[in-house]
Amino acid sequence: MKIKDLLNKVGGEIFSRGEDYYENDYISFLTYNPQKRSYYGEVEGSGFEDYQVRIDLDEENNVDFYDCNCPYDWSDTCKHLIAIFLAIKDGNYIESNEKDIESVKNIEKMEDDKEDILDLVNNASKEDLIEFITEKGxxxxxxxxxxxxxxxxxxxxxxxxxxxxxxxxxxxxxxxxxxxxxxxxxxxxxxxxxxxxxxxxxxxxxxxxxxxxxxxxxxxxxxxxxxxxxxxxxxxxxxxxxxxxxxxxxxxxxxxxxxxxxxxxxxxxxxxxxxxxxxxxxxxxxxxxxxxxxxxxxxxxxxxxxxxxxxxxxxxxxxxxxxxxxxKSKIIEIIDGKEESEKFKMNNTQIDEFAMDLIENAINNNDFDFAEKLALEKVNENEGLPNQVKWEKILHNIYRSFKIINKQIKIANNLLKKGNSKYYYILKELYKNCGLLEEKQEELITNLIENSSFDCYGPILKEEKQWDLLWQGVKDHPDTIFQYGPELLKIYDEEVYKFYYHHLITQGEIANHRKAYKLFVKDLRKLYDVGGDKYADKVFDYFRENYKIRRAMQEELNVLNSKRNRN
The missing domain is CATH 1.25.40 (Serine Threonine Protein Phosphatase 5, Tetratricopeptide repeat)
Structure with missing residues (x-):
């Protein structure tokens, strides 16, 4: 498709905004490399950075590929691409090779070089400088x-x-x-x-x-x-x-x-x-x-x-x-001193920040009884509410600070069963120090799996080499095959390759826009990377033959094809 035909297909708001960017000189620069039939440009973003745009043409000057690294993903074409397309249509670009691009980007810097300006000013007459300032300034x-x-x-x-x-x-x-x-x-x-x-x-x-x-x-x-x-x-x-x-x-x-x-x-x-x-x-x-x-x-x-x-x-x-x-506590501290501010906090422990400050002070002053009493009050006060976990963690920290092992284990088990997977490691260390790790390891893993998401316990299973449990978790969460597949292949070999294959077929079939196609092809590349060429080729050929109507998908497959030099 020619650039002018592509522009004719785009309308409405996105075209108007791209046209506005072009007409108001938002394009920082635009170059064309005739050897590669490739355009490269940068367009000012709405924040604090420029966005990079690349457009490749085929031998018949049809648009073969285009991309912008801005976050817009509602369609294939953003306002920055529209601005560049319009500039190309009007011939507003500079022909260059790849080595020229950096020099084009640095033209303004070169023009503003302080040493050059200093030489010019020092060698200019007073009359010339006055004339320049009054006429041009x-x-x-x-x-x-x-x-x-x-x-x-x-x-x-x-x-x-x-x-x-x-x-x-x-x-x-x-x-x-x-x-x-x-x-x-x-x-x-x-x-x-x-x-x-x-x-x-x-x-x-x-x-x-x-x-x-x-x-x-x-x-x-x-x-x-x-x-x-x-x-x-x-x-x-x-x-x-x-x-x-x-x-x-x-x-x-x-x-x-x-x-x-x-x-x-x-x-x-x-x-x-x-x-x-x-x-x-x-x-x-x-x-x-x-x-x-x-x-x-x-x-x-x-x-x-x-x-x-x-x-x-x-x-x-x-x-x-x-x-x-x-x-108000800060005002009291400034006007009346820290002691009065502490009294104010003590009378208002319903404010969580005050209670936390008082507990921290009690720990620093070795006042275990006060710290535990206040933390337990806050745990009970928040029973069944989201904040209960926060106060149980604070209570655990109190027991850790005063080295009370049995109470640490009790509260850590409670937190693990509420889905806080980091307490797996804490409990593991506590059991190890007590000589109970071998006896408690299986129970620990069970509590972790039953009360945490796979995102949390999957990495722990990998670390603990619990391969059967990890493989089952991946089967229940197919997207994670790309994360754990390389390790699982060492244990289950062909079964894992087949799982990759079936997941990629499903992933490709439900993909319906360029961002999804890019992710699908990226994941397909991962199957090649782990030595699954036979199954990856099957996936590639399946979508090459059966999804020709999805042009954007075919373009992404072409990119992968060129990288792998497949015939």
């Missing part, structure tokens, strides 16, 4: 901004106003998506706006020092607020997640600097702004908690009640209740 917004900041060195308040204004302008420009009838189905330009915001954040980050810390403080807060509004209409949210994380990291560093170098007025103003934003409605309540935790750096007796008020208004669910109580 206004075409590049980033250059003008950087030049302004470098030469004028604006005051802190002026730079805050300047950068915060830019952030607000970008968010305002992005907001038109809110009025699109179908923003999720047509296009998502969020990554373009997040790129611009990242640049502003980077500019603000340059001021993370003991003189200009208020710049990144205000800019990061403004970006966090803007990011929250972008989430409302963004389809590709992972480009926002990175900016979100970076902004909070810079906010934390800014607050550290304010805490260390700030004046009393700056600390009070920082506290007020953080408190104000902690009360806003965000896409995630984690934003509110992030702001509150930063306020703790500026906490004192006169403003503690403001934080308590914000905490009490966050939410009334059990989840928020626990987080709020933990926050």
């Amino acid at each position: 206004f075409k590049y917004d980033d250059f003008i901004t950087d030049l302004y900041r470098f030469l004028k060195k604006p005051e802190v308040t002026e730079e805050i106003k300047f950068l915060v204004g830019d952030v607000k302008s970008i968010i305002s420009d992005a907001s038109y998506f809110k009025f699109d009838d179908h923003p999720y189905y047509y296009q998502d330009e969020t990554s373009k706006y997040t790129d611009d915001l990242e640049k502003i954040l980077s500019q603000a980050e340059e001021s993370l020092n003991k003189e200009r810390y208020m710049v990144p403080f205000h800019v990061s807060i403004e970006i966090i607020k803007g990011v929250n509004s972008l989430y409302e209409f963004s389809f590709e949210g992972y480009s926002i997640d990175g900016l979100d994380y970076d902004s909070f990291e810079i906010l934390k560093e800014s607050c550290d600097l304010i805490e260390t170098y700030g004046t009393m007025e700056e600390k009070e103003n920082a506290f007020k702004l953080l408190i104000k934003n902690s009360e806003k409605e965000f896409i995630s309540t984690e934003y509110n908690y992030n702001f509150i935790y930063e306020t703790l750096k500026f906490l004192n007796k006169s403003n503690k009640n403001e934080i308590y008020g914000v905490i009490d208004n966050i939410g009334d669910s059990e989840y928020y209740y626990s987080k709020n109580m933990i926050l």
Whole structure:
């Protein structure tokens, strides 16, 4: 099929998005190797990496193979492939061989080589430089901004106003998506706006020092607020997640600097702004908690009640209740000291984190009775609930810390029977130390198999060389033949090859899209790798003859065929 015919078959949303990527220069580069009749290109992703696209043609210039390493798997063709197909159709590529590809990818780096630029600038006249800056510089917004900041060195308040204004302008420009009838189905330009915001954040980050810390403080807060509004209409949210994380990291560093170098007025103003934003409605309540935790750096007796008020208004669910109580314990520790905080925890052991802290302290202080008593209370309190296992594990750790063997064995057996396969090894070691391993080994294996999934106990059976039990497990879970087949072949030989064969036939028959075909062919290759050529050839020939209509499957089989040089 020719490229133009393939493009004609693709329509709707995916074509529109690919066309948009092509028209907006998202293709980083595209080369064509005439010797191999192969195209190779890279297209900007929506996150922080480019995706690689490869297209091979046959002798009649039909598309023989195409692939993109992006995560999209709803169909064979993604927006990045569409963008590349359109570029090829319009002749927008560079002919090259394989050695040229790296040089094409590094053109921008070569053009930006600092030494070359330094030579040019040193040899240029003052008049030429002024002419270049005044005539050419206004075409590049980033250059003008950087030049302004470098030469004028604006005051802190002026730079805050300047950068915060830019952030607000970008968010305002992005907001038109809110009025699109179908923003999720047509296009998502969020990554373009997040790129611009990242640049502003980077500019603000340059001021993370003991003189200009208020710049990144205000800019990061403004970006966090803007990011929250972008989430409302963004389809590709992972480009926002990175900016979100970076902004909070810079906010934390800014607050550290304010805490260390700030004046009393700056600390009070920082506290007020953080408190104000902690009360806003965000896409995630984690934003509110992030702001509150930063306020703790500026906490004192006169403003503690403001934080308590914000905490009490966050939410009334059990989840928020626990987080709020933990926050309050930190406030008490800062204002009244660690001893008062410990009293607060002791009076509120219904909070799991408090109970765990108290148990850890008791272990460190060799107070076995208190640690066991509190852990048993939590086990009984959570009887029949998911958290019961967590507290049984903590109880086991208490017995291990105080070297109480019989109680360790009892609780470890209980945990193994609840599906915690790691306690197989713990029990094995305990029995070994007691001289009971030979007597208890069979019981241990039985409890492991009866109470764990094959994913958990299969590797243990292999390690213990329990081949009959492992072979039975593989029969019950056929997909695992590729994991355990090589070892089982040494014991059961031809029977295992036949099992491979029947499983691959079933796997190939139910495969119905390219991703499944790739996995099927990959697994078929594994049968060749373990010496099962006779059975692998049967599988290969069966699908070659009986599934010609599945073109994508045939293409994958061709790849395997070429690798094995089969005639």
